[in-house]
Amino acid sequence: MTEAVPAIQTLLEELTKLPGIGPKSAERIAHFLLAGDRKVAVTLSEALRAVVERIRPCRECFNLTEGDLCPICSDRRRDGGIVCVVETPRDVGLFERAGTFKGVYHVLGGRLAPLENVGPDKLTLTQLVQRVRRGGVREVILATSPTLEGDGTALLTSNLLAGTNVSITRLARGVPSGASLELVNSQILADALDGRKAF
Amino acid sequence: MTEAVPAIQTLLEELTKLPGIGPKSAERIAHFLLAGDRKVAVTLSEALRAVVERIRPCRECFNLTEGDLCPICSDRRRDGGIVCVVETPRDVGLFERAGTFKGVYHVLGGRLAPLENVGPDKLTLTQLVQRVRRGGVREVILATSPTLEGDGTALLTSNLLAGTNVSITRLARGVPSGASLELVNSQILADALDGRKAF
Numbered sequence: 207m208t209e210a211v212p213a214i215q216t217l218l219e220e221l222t223k224l225p226g227i228g229p230k231s232a233e234r235i236a237h238f239l240l241a242g243d244r245k246v247a248v249t250l251s252e253a254l255r256a257v258v259e260r261i262r263p264c265r266e267c268f269n270l271t272e273g274d275l276c277p278i279c280s281d282r283r284r285d286g287g288i289v290c291v292v293e294t295p296r297d298v299g300l301f302e303r304a305g306t307f308k309g310v311y312h313v314l315g316g317r318l319a320p321l322e323n324v325g326p327d328k329l330t331l332t333q334l335v336q337r338v339r340r341g342g343v344r345e346v347i348l349a350t351s352p353t354l355e356g357d358g359t360a361l362l363t364s365n366l367l368a369g370t371n372v373s374i375t376r377l378a379r380g381v382p383s384g385a386s387l388e389l390v391n392s393q394i395l396a397d398a399l400d401g402r403k404a405f
Numbered sequence: 406m407t408e409a410v411p412a413i414q415t416l417l418e419e420l421t422k423l424p425g426i427g428p429k430s431a432e433r434i435a436h437f438l439l440a441g442d443r444k445v446a447v448t449l450s451e452a453l454r455a456v457v458e459r460i461r462p463c464r465e466c467f468n469l470t471e472g473d474l475c476p477i478c479s480d481r482r483r484d485g486g487i488v489c490v491v492e493t494p495r496d497v498g499l500f501e502r503a504g505t506f507k508g509v510y511h512v513l514g515g516r517l518a519p520l521e522n523v524g525p526d527k528l529t530l531t532q533l534v535q536r537v538r539r540g541g542v543r544e545v546i547l548a549t550s551p552t553l554e555g556d557g558t559a560l561l562t563s564n565l566l567a568g569t570n571v572s573i574t575r576l577a578r579g580v581p582s583g584a585s586l587e588l589v590n591s592q593i594l595a596d597a598l599d600g601r602k603a604f
Contacts, residue, residue: 254450
């Protein structure tokens with residue numbers, strides 16, 4: 207009856223707050239952490255404490271980092287003239303894993319979502335405009351998610367950058383590589399036809 | 406490129422050590438923990454630290470608890486004369502949730518597994534025999550898992566208790582309630598026939 211033990215109960219509650227962890231997974235994890243020498247519980251606790259204390263936004267691009275500048279912004283081999291605007295630090299990881307982009311990023315910190323009370327002031331839009339105005343940026347790629355909210359965010363961003371002299375682009379829309387056409391909706395097919403290229 | 410940030414990398418490594426958490430889930434959880442005010446990361450870190458520091462085995466039954474005696478052993482309404490012997494603290498939770506058992510437990514701390522180097526000395530068998538010898542126990546229910554290793558553990562336990570004057574029982578074997586017979590193997594059907602009861 208681990209349920210009646212307050213410390214375990216608290217741990218279970220905290221674990222179920224994590225995305226993808228339900229009550230059953232939480233219990234499995236808690237019992238795993240409580241078994242044996244509990245070294246994993248200690249190191250995990252310390253790792254959590256460490257990210258809370260050390261990780262902060264990059265001064266330039268607002269990606270998460272330990273120092274002042276993130277590893278990408280401080281990498282001299284990256285092209286600072288091309289800025290890929292993404293919603294979250296997680297998106298930076300996704301693009302980095304794709305491995306083809308050699309420019310730098312700007313993390314907005316979310317997307318416009320009026321229903322969730324996320325207005326333009328919650329995003330790093332002012333900082334993006336300032337960054338572009340400081341010069342050196344030739345192209346801004348709007349890489350927000352291809353959803354209503356992402357598109358809205360991209361539109362506002364492009365409006366804010368209208369006065370500056372950079373070229374503004376957005377990600378191509380089309381059928382996703384590797385997917386079966388049957389699984390793709392009509393909006394995706396319409397986009398793919400719209401943006402068709404010479405073979 | 407959160408991969409290049411040591412504190413995040415460490416957190417990802419620790420998260421993937423948990424059962425059921427792969428690299429993708431770990432990343433999802435890490436980004437969840439890093440977003441916003443990070444309160445969940447702090448409270449989870451503290452909850453982990455708390456279980457490591459506070460949770461220990463019950464003096465009587467070796468279930469996990471915060472005090473000296475677990476809530477079940479210190480509950481005067483439970484029948485201390487019936488001891489249900491289980492492998493892990495998790496099993497105690499399973500039986501408690503079934504809700505019909507009013508006796509107490511004895512947690513062995515595992516099952517015999519020669520291949521994993523788990524011999525009788527790793528289990529709380531001596532403590533169980535001492536507990537029974539101290540008197541007051543009328544029945545010991547062997548509730549180890551219905552597997553080769555669980556059965557072996559039950560057999561050894563019953564041998565060790567042979568000299569004492571308690572009745573030794575084991576869980577009924579049969580078809581699992583709610584399952585389709587098609588999904589049940591022949592050993593289960595053989596057990597169910599063997600243990601059939603008047604209707």
